[in-house]
Amino acid sequence: MIKKFLALAATALFSLNASAGYIQYDFHTGSDGAGLSGYFIQHDTDQSIAYFDFWLLDPVRDYGQPFYPLGGEGEVLLTDATTHFLSDGPTNFTIADDFGADHFTNLSVSFARNAQGSFVYTAHYDADLFEQEPPMFYSGTLTGIATRGTVDPQLAEYLDSMDGYEYGVPRIVPRYIGPNEVPGEVPEPASIALLALGAAGMLGATRRRSSGR
Template sequence: MIKRLLALAAGSLLSLNAFAGYIQYDLSGPVSGHIVQHESDQSIAYFWIDQLVTGTPYPFIQSLTPVQQGEGATVIRATTTYFRNDGPTNFSISSDFGADQTTWLDIAFSRGAQGSFSYTANHANSIYLCGDNGCGFESFSGTLSGSASRGVVDPQLASYLDFVGGYYDGIAPAVPTYVNPGPAPAPVPEPGSLALLALGALGLAGMRRKTAN
């Protein structure tokens, strides 16, 4: 019995270690799916993205997962981050996988005052569509926004990532470059605070006059 408990504990510990090495962010909105990052350096290990293509005559979702094959590729071209430690990594994806689409997708994340994350995504798609006027490639582009939140990494995916060296097939290891998002705007004083500042300035002016006399 004790040996079985020790074996279960060891298995759980190994699973926990694999799970602890990665962090997942789930995307909601017109760009949905998830990205899995290394906790140590925020490099992207895996992604599955469903992007709403805006402007199409009927709802169209472009699915993007890492792949490099003879029929094309879907790869991450660049990564940056606005967060020193905890936060989703900004990334650019290009895809020409298959013969019917070409996609560019750039996603940047920001953190709200309450700690929640949101994203802004710029997309450009060329898609082979058929309509009343026949078939052909049509171009679409736009800006999409939504939210992102911490998710739960699938233990089987974490184990597979460990097995293949930490990065899914088609993803090259790339530590994101830190980009300073810029200083936060100075808070605007409330009316009550402005009144207090004015009273303080008047008090200082009065004290200077008395000192001068």
């Protein structure tokens, strides 16, 4: 019985250690099915992205495309990374899906924190499909929610064996570009101060009118 308990404890400890050092964020589409679906993984130390695997879904324009690291005749590469969060938050990123004469897609995803503490993503894409006749061009902006997910211990172990980054995901430490909140969700301190001054002014005017009667 004791041996069995120790074996289970060792397995749990291994799984915990295998996922240590990585943070996963899961994408969620909107109620209309539009948005991103899947996940990406970043390091918990410098916030650099290590892996991504998700779909872009745009039913309004009847367009969808997978994004996962790929190299060879065509490339799906992480090309840029920034962040609005100094410590705890998802990294903004840009991915280029370049298959030369067949198609090219550029996708940029940025994140903001809303009043509930969740992360709202905005994904803008431009897709040129040259292999179709006539060529097709798609462009759109999609939004949704991103939440913390659970890193698969086997995937974490694989990333460790790759020095922390999947092929096609170069180590890009994100540049901090300032905080970002969803507009209208959380009043800024300056706005709160102005509202307070306005309320005080209205109260003073009311009292003066009352005393003059």
